[in-house]
Amino acid sequence: MxxxxxxxxxxxxxxxxxxxxxxxxxxxxxxxxxxxxxxxxxxxxxxxxxxxxxxxxxxxxxSPLTDPEKIVCIGLNYHDHVIESNMQVPKVPVLFPKYNNCLTGHEDEVAIPVEVTQCDYEAELAVVIGKTAKRVPLESAMDYVFGYTVLNDVSARDIQLNEPQWTRGKAIDGFAPTGPWIVTADEIADPGKLGISLKLNGATMQDSNTKELIFDVPYLVSFLSNTMTLRPGDIISTGTPPGVGMGKKPQVWLKPGDVVEATVEGIGTLRNTFVSERIR
Known part of the structure; x- marks a missing residue:
């Protein structure tokens, strides 16, 4: 459904x-x-x-969700993306938040703030929680998943990587396009075997599979629920594969007029156009 x-x-x-x-x-x-x-x-x-x-x-x-209690994003969760980011493979999930101000929908425009010169894309599989989860055992973690959607974890690298924590470069207005819909969990046999890709103006930039996740969906649900109660409608965005603009040589930054299409197998394609911020 x-x-x-x-x-x-x-x-x-x-x-x-x-x-x-x-x-x-x-x-x-x-x-x-x-x-x-x-x-x-x-x-x-x-x-x-x-x-x-x-x-x-x-x-x-x-956006198929406009008022979740929490949007928990996972960083550095694909092996090859860790390499292109010149980081170490994390021993525990790397977490950062986004908020409801970041959410926008399919075919919506995403404004690049005037302060941002290094705007990047990140195609991600997002998990939607279906019922209250607290200290969920790994073996029953999937019972708490309602469904899945596509999320583009848009990032301002020039802010994110020049401050001691990532939130200000990640939680910008409109920087979490999500959609176009939620596919219920019964239609996805294994979230750990889904193709994931992203096109920029028709050119493929990311092309991977969720089997490359370092921390998979059941682990993330269980891990997070140990210290924070997950509520119905909460979003866990599971991280992005290699091919982000920051990792390209030369680097590729989003600019006004760019069209980004993020696709996850079995779910669909989320499309957004990037524009300059309109300051009144």
Whole structure:
């Protein structure tokens, strides 16, 4: 099942709705009071009553989650990416946060702040938590996964790598495009065997597989739950494979007009255009 947040393009109020994608061109609204997080927390999303149907072209897709309690990102989690970053293989997961201000949706524009000259892309598999998780054993960790989506961990390298911690260079407004939808866990047989890639203006920049993860999905869920309670709708973004702009020779930085397409096998393609920040 593919779940979306959207609004009807004919609705001047742009009321947020939760829906399910039927086939490739129909979105059916679900009877949800609130957001996707509320639907996940309520339990059986599949049993929710269905309402109005829309053509996909008649709706604006939003980030499939707009109000998670936590967005936990994992750094340096692909072996080859550690090498291209000139770092040591971590002994425990490297963590940093993003926040709700970072979230934006499929086909949305991402503004590059005037302070940023080294804007980079990072295609990632993102895990959506389905139920409250605290001290979850490794063997049952997957029971707490609701589904998966695609996240582009956009990064301002000139800020990130010149300060003692990464948050200010990672948690910039709009720097976590997410979507286009959530694919429920029952449709992904093994999140550790998914192709992951990214194109910049049509040219392939990243091309790998989640089998190269240093810390896999069950480990991350269990590890994080030992010290922080994971809640329904929380996002764990599992890290990016090699091929980021920082690692290219010469380095490649995003500029206004660039189109970035991040793809994870079995989920879909998240597309965004980068623009200059408009200062009022």
């Amino acid at each position: 593919k779940l979306v947040q959207f609004y009807d393009r004919q609705d001047e109020a742009r009321k947020l709705q939760v829906g399910v994608l039927k086939g490739e061109d129909e979105v059916v609204a679900l009877n949800v009071k609130g957001t996707m997080r509320d639907a996940i927390e309520a339990g059986d999303v599949e049993a929710l009553a269905q309402g109005a149907a829309y053509r996909l072209s008649d709706v604006k897709l939003l």
